[in-house]
Structure formats: structure tokens, C-alpha cells
Amino acid sequence: MAQHDIDATDIISRRSITSLISVHSAPVRDGLPDPPMKLGQDIIIEIPPTSAADDEAFVAALVEIINAAYTETEGDIFKPGYLRTSGQDIATLLRSSELAVASQHTSSGGRIPLGCISIQKLGETRAELGLFAVVAELRGNGLGRDLLEFAEQHCLSELGDSGAVVTQLNVLFPKHFEHPFKIRLQKWYMKLGYQIVRHRDFLLDYPQLAPLLTGPTEYRMLEKKLV
Template sequence: MEIELLPPSAAEDLSLIDRVTALVNQVYAESEKGLWQASTDRTSAGEVAGFVRAGEIAVARIDGDFAGSVRVQRLDETTGEFGMLAADPARRGTGVGRELVRFAERVSRDAGCRRMQLELLVPRAWTHPSKQFLAEWYDRLGYRVTRRADLAEDYPHLAPSLATPCDFLVYHKELS
């Protein structure tokens, strides 16, 4: 498996941008099923192209084939964050997600960050199987919940679109 941070020029590669966008929207439609009122896309080609231009999108390839992606960004001097993590469902369970997280942590550590952050949206009153899996996995990877907030506090523009009350969990992990 090869993982690379896309160069800003890749924002002009519309076929690649479309593949990343389609994968993220496909896997989030499943992992956030029941959380949103209508079928809301997680992202758009325009947004992904912007992230690529900012040097924030890494892609995984297996034998040259696109297998997954992640967004890595620097929040401040000491904190990196990964998000929009997506692995090709046809390759689920083969380590694509794990390697993308490792890559995001390495990029952040190399940039001088001492802490990694991720955010997880979870329904308040019921257990979502995908979110449960992620919570357990992130725990195994060393991430701990440092803040639990109402989505409306951090993303007021998104709250009206929710189908069910959701909490917003902020996880941190110290990078050694």
C-alpha cells in the first residue's frame, strides 16, 4: 500500500477529485445513516479540491488503485487533526483505515505537532453500530474523549438538519 499527501496541483485532476468525493459520500451515507433528515452529502468536489489545494488530502493506493483517503490539517502550533477518513468498502478490514490514521499522525508529528485530534458525531439516545465500532477502534488506537458538546454549539448551521439529537465528541491523543 502506498500513501501520499496529494500535491496542490492534484486539485486540477477532476477524475481523482471525483473519486475521493464519491468515496467519502458513499461511506458516510452508511456510517451516518439515521443521523440526518435527508440524504445529505458529507462533502462536494469543490470542497475536496479546496482541501487538496491546501495540501490536506492524503490518498492510499494498492497496486496503483485508489483505496482510501483522509484529510489531515494543522489546527494550531501543537495540534493536528484528521477527518473525512474513508476506506473503499471493497477493501474493508485490510488495514487501509489503520494505515491512513498512522500516516496522518506521522505527517502531524513531522510538522511539530504534539497532539492529534479527531471529532465524532454520535446519536445521544441510541447506539449507532458504525459509531460504536469507531469509538472502540479509536480507543484501541489511543484516542480519548476530551470534550462532549452539543453539535449546535460547534456547528450551529448543521444542527437544524439533524434527524436525531447528537453529541459531538472531541478525541485527543498525545503523539510521542
């Protein structure tokens, strides 16, 4: 499915999010989360403990962030009413430690989600990134880049022993009109080292979604070899 991140023209002050002060390194094992990437003001990026899947408010907040972001950036690709994900989908990813989340941690030990990216292993040296979303108020300030960096570092720590690691992601492009956001997004990924390796008709892989599309759509697979 398609991924998206920030609109590069939507710049706001970084405010509570400061420069990176520590980097994740250890992989998830035995249901334990990676050491978090700390961004300041109690905002961190981590793979939450699997118990987060049972926190209904946490799951619902992530669903809202993802669906709001995808509706905003793909609302003209899909017909009204289409939702990118569900609570069941997100809970499944959390239970399998396949979702990295940027959160603000509260003094009471709670988490307020600010963004996320899924990380799903496809093979011994390959992983797919998806469900890339950031709350509207924080788009354009670098949080999306930090999430992507965390996901890539996680892939290196999980898969690096097997050889060169490749991350891939897919970006939806309508074929019946020009989509400025998708063009900017593709340029953003390519600036960060991703290259287009395939164009494919979206309906070949997701024919069940045909009634929900506004017109012909393709997805472009982008890859990056991590070092």
C-alpha cells in the first residue's frame, strides 16, 4: 500500500521537538522494545511493548492519525468513506512489534502518539515500510525524517547480519491527474536515498479496492540499500 509523510512546504517551528540526542541500536527480542530514540520534551520514537496493543485509547489515537493523514493526502485518489486502517490492523502490528511510534510520554507513564511507521520483514535482508503518518500539527518539522531513520536503523539491527539490507516502500500515483503532493513526496524519498525500481498497476495487486478508486492508479516501488 502507499506511504506518505510530510508536505515539505508545511513548515512550522520545531517547538518541543529538539535535536536527536540518542540513537536506537538493539533489535526487538522476547517482546521487549528497542531502546527509544529521544527527541526532547519526553518525545521519543520506539517500538512500543506488545502490551500497547491492549491500550484501546493508544490504538484509537494511532488509527485516527493514520486515517486523517491518508484521507488528506489520498482523498482525491479514493472515493469518500475509504479508511486506510483499523483498530484491529494496528493492534496486530503492535503485538508483532512491527510498528514504530513517535510518542510524548506523560508523567503518569502514558503515551500520546504523534506519528508512526510500520516495519514488516519480507525476507532475510529486506523489509517494507508503510503506514507512515504524522499528526498535522507536527508535519514539516523533521519528525517524519526521524521516524524513517529509526525504521531504517531498526532494519539494520534486525537484518544486517544476513548481508546488505534493503528497505522498500510504495507510493500511490493517480494516472488520470497530476498529484502535487505525491510528486513532492517522491522527490523527498529520493533525496533521502530511495530509487524507483518498479511501476505497477494498483489493481493487479488490490483488485478488491477497484470500486473505491476515483480512476486508474499505479504504485511506484522505491528501494534503498542501507549501509
